[in-house]
Amino acid sequence: MTEHEYGADEYGAAVDEYLTRAYDGDRRRKLLDAGAWHPDLTAEFAELGWYSLAVPEDRGGLGAPLSALGPVFVQFGRHLVVGPQLENVLVPALLPDERITAAAETGVPVALVDPGVTEDWAADLGSVTLTAGRLSGTVHAARFARQASLLVVVAEATVCLVDPAAPGLRIEELDSADPGTEFARVVLDEVHADPIADDDLVPRLRSWARILLACELSGLAHRSLEHTVEHLGRREQFGRPIGSFQALKHIAADMHARWTGLHNLCLATLADADGASVPDLEIMAATAKAHAAEVAVRVCEDAIQLHGGMGFTAESIVSWHYTRALALRAWYGDQTELRGRLGAVLLDETHPRRTT
Incomplete structure (x- = not known):
């Protein structure tokens, strides 16, 4: 190991x-x-x-x-x-x-105010521009912005630090369907910012966010699988554990196979990520997050199915895992968005990964 x-x-x-x-x-x-x-x-x-x-x-x-x-x-x-x-x-x-x-x-917390958490819904999420040390724009979904002691705002290719009490800054509370996250809308009107001079910071920040979210989704899928196996061995019907039924065995086996593949992909990504160039890191991160976004939700859906009606209730922990997986699936790209990005790289002969 x-x-x-x-x-x-x-x-x-x-x-x-x-x-x-x-x-x-x-x-x-x-x-x-x-x-x-x-x-x-x-x-x-x-x-x-x-x-x-x-x-x-x-x-x-x-x-x-x-x-x-x-x-x-x-x-x-x-x-x-x-x-x-x-x-x-x-x-x-x-x-x-x-x-x-x-x-x-x-x-x-330090809030990461990044319009780049999605490309498919970029028009709805908003944008931020930096001009002469001032930030303007709106980001319609930022995690924990209301509680933050400092805002880390991504304006195109630049990361800026912003005081939450700065003049021209407004933070509005939003409802959240994610049990693990609070959201807020951040409105900036000529807000003073401290830019950080690092051309690679934005892609590195987003890539590592994708990798760590993929790992978190892998953990969610694994625990949902564990809860399901425990339930199949405990719940009885017709005088025997329902885990002995062939159809349910097949679903559980598929859940395990999907999670194992995701787990191994996360391990492989972590093993190579520290020393990777920025273009390679972006590809590895997008690959891991795309696979995690699909697999975690699928495993959690199967877990709810195998728990029966109780799987949909708040009394069942697998319902919480499912809600969390749905929320994390889209943050920094779901499988559809990221696979489109990966395909574009493979077709682009001028991309740094293709020319090295």
């Missing part, structure tokens, strides 16, 4: 052990019922050092490679962890700013 193998990685194993003990079913259900933002939970994770895992040592972090975050996000998926975990773990690792590092130490 390699250092990236699920269950063997020390970070993933430590997170799994803690969540199993401290984020049990009763606590998870209370947090899901109460909404996605829980400052005590993020402060707890910050104190454990989870948000500083991939922060360089010279900025007070553990200096782990970004690939080491993959098994952590698998566990976030398996345990259905709510809150701004993507923002709090990934952004401090990539952006060298004292305000972001401080957020990682306290758990107060």
